[in-house]
Amino acid sequence: MLNWFRFSSPQAFYPLAGRMQPWFAAAAALFGAAGLYVGFFVAPTDFQQGESYRIIFVHVPASWMSMFIYLVMAGWAGLGLAFNTRLSGMMASALAPTGALFAFLSLWTGALWGKPTWGTYWVWDARLTSELILFFLYLGFMALQAAIDDPRRADKAGAVLALVGVVNIPIIYFSVQWWNTLHQGASVSLTRSPTMAATMFAGMILMVFAFWMYSIAVSLARLRAIILERERMSGWTGELA
Amino acid sequence: MNWGSAAEFFAMGGYAPYVWGSYAVVALCVIVEPFAVRARRRRALRELQRANVAARGRA
Numbered sequence A: 001m002l003n004w005f006r007f008s009s010p011q012a013f014y015p016l017a018g019r020m021q022p023w024f025a026a027a028a029a030l031f032g033a034a035g036l037y038v039g040f041f042v043a044p045t046d047f048q049q050g051e052s053y054r055i056i057f058v059h060v061p062a063s064w065m066s067m068f069i070y071l072v073m074a075g076w077a078g079l080g081l082a083f084n085t086r087l088s089g090m091m092a093s094a095l096a097p098t099g100a101l102f103a104f105l106s107l108w109t110g111a112l113w114g115k116p117t118w119g120t121y122w123v124w125d126a127r128l129t130s131e132l133i134l135f136f137l138y139l140g141f142m143a144l145q146a147a148i149d150d151p152r153r154a155d156k157a158g159a160v161l162a163l164v165g166v167v168n169i170p171i172i173y174f175s176v177q178w179w180n181t182l183h184q185g186a187s188v189s190l191t192r193s194p195t196m197a198a199t200m201f202a203g204m205i206l207m208v209f210a211f212w213m214y215s216i217a218v219s220l221a222r223l224r225a226i227i228l229e230r231e232r233m234s235g236w237t238g239e240l241a
Numbered sequence B: 001m002n003w004g005s006a007a008e009f010f011a012m013g014g015y016a017p018y019v020w021g022s023y024a025v026v027a028l029c030v031i032v033e034p035f036a037v038r039a040r041r042r043r044a045l046r047e048l049q050r051a052n053v054a055a056r057g058r059a
Helices: A004-008 A010-042 A051-083 A086-118 A126-147 A151-165 A168-178 A198-230 B006-014 B016-058
Strands: none
Touching: A004 A010, A010 A051, A010 A086, A010 A198, A051 A086, A051 A126, A051 A151, A051 A168, A051 A198, A051 B006, A051 B016, A086 A126, A086 A151, A086 A198, A086 B016, A126 A151, A126 A168, A198 B016, B006 B016
């Protein structure tokens, strides 16, 4: 059996992350190219929204990733808090900026989709407001970590913030059911078949995979930078420079 | 095929500013972020190099 604990040390994970990263980047490019092709050239025009619906191919993947990355980030932060493993905190720190980016993109593309379909860029309804709070949670996590000099203490403080913020994720996800909102309900769920044309759904899922692979690739790259920054005093990093 | 011509494609049925405004910002972000991360790693490596030189100087 593979000894997974070996890779919980930053020194062992650094070269492994470097070897994995290009594969995830290549997968992101392939899925992205396929998703854009299907999204623009195969998926038909929506009979209600016309071509404006094509924003879905970036809006839904960005929104999903913003929530999913938060859960993974909080998971790593929690592991670090529980077991005091160095790499866990670095994983959480590596994920935060990419999660914030996707939260921003979710809000941005949502605003540009809201204007032609709802007549407004922004409303203070449950779905939009809770996604904005998610964006601020990411920024708060990053600001808190940046404000504390000792990285181990920064990890602990950030972990508490990240774990408390997890409560916001189900609020975002179920907001369209719990409250009256302008935002439409889920078009895709695990329990029923998607309420959209198969080619539209295919384009969206391809873009979800693209964003997913992109997130892994860029987070691994950032993790390597963070490892170098934090392990400066440990000796082994000196041989890399 | 949805589009009769390239102009039709870029017009996006009259929704061009919204559709391209979304895709342009997404594209910008996923291009800039990897470059920013690469710059951060290079900066960290330079720091290490400087520390190495300093350590050799003391030895």
